[in-house]
Amino acid sequence: MPKEKTITLCINGRDEEVSVPPHRTLLEALRALGHVEVKCGCEKGDCGACAVLVDGVALDSCLMLAWMAEGSQITTVTGLGEPDAPHPLHQAFADLGGVQCGYCTPGMIMAAKSLIDRNPDPSEDDMRTALSGNLCRCTGYTKIFEAVSAAAARMRANGDRP
Numbered sequence: 001m002p003k004e005k006t007i008t009l010c011i012n013g014r015d016e017e018v019s020v021p022p023h024r025t026l027l028e029a030l031r032a033l034g035h036v037e038v039k040c041g042c043e044k045g046d047c048g049a050c051a052v053l054v055d056g057v058a059l060d061s062c063l064m065l066a067w068m069a070e071g072s073q074i075t076t077v078t079g080l081g082e083p084d085a086p087h088p089l090h091q092a093f094a095d096l097g098g099v100q101c102g103y104c105t106p107g108m109i110m111a112a113k114s115l116i117d118r119n120p121d122p123s124e125d126d127m128r129t130a131l132s133g134n135l136c137r138c139t140g141y142t143k144i145f146e147a148v149s150a151a152a153a154r155m156r157a158n159g160d161r162p
Ligand code: FES
Pocket: 039, 040, 041, 042, 043, 044, 045, 046, 047, 048, 049, 050, 051, 060, 061, 062, 063
């Protein structure tokens, strides 16, 4: 059995320790720590359900080893806001029907956050490209694009900065 090592991951601004063997993925480590808001789908980089921000960039956490994320800022969907102070993306997905079963939603929101942070006024093509690694079997995608567009507009109107 490979030897386990205790690593520290900074998740949503808080340091958390976890003991992992070298082959443990970031997805597995996050869920073992109770971050079940990070969803486990294909575990091979196809569905995007497991996406988190690592230093502001949306990555599939099933494709990254946990130890590689030491020293980085990891953000999950719950790190963007609170139920009584939701992020504009949370609010827009809820308002505009971008959530149905919800399984893809955490990954979609993280991919959308990464997009809006670098492109505050994304076109539909920009959204299609940025979210192309995130699969949804419920919504048909139109409502998701409407939600991302609305959130971006609200953030521009509020003068929100990444
Ligand atoms: S679970 Fe990571 S991409 Fe599907």
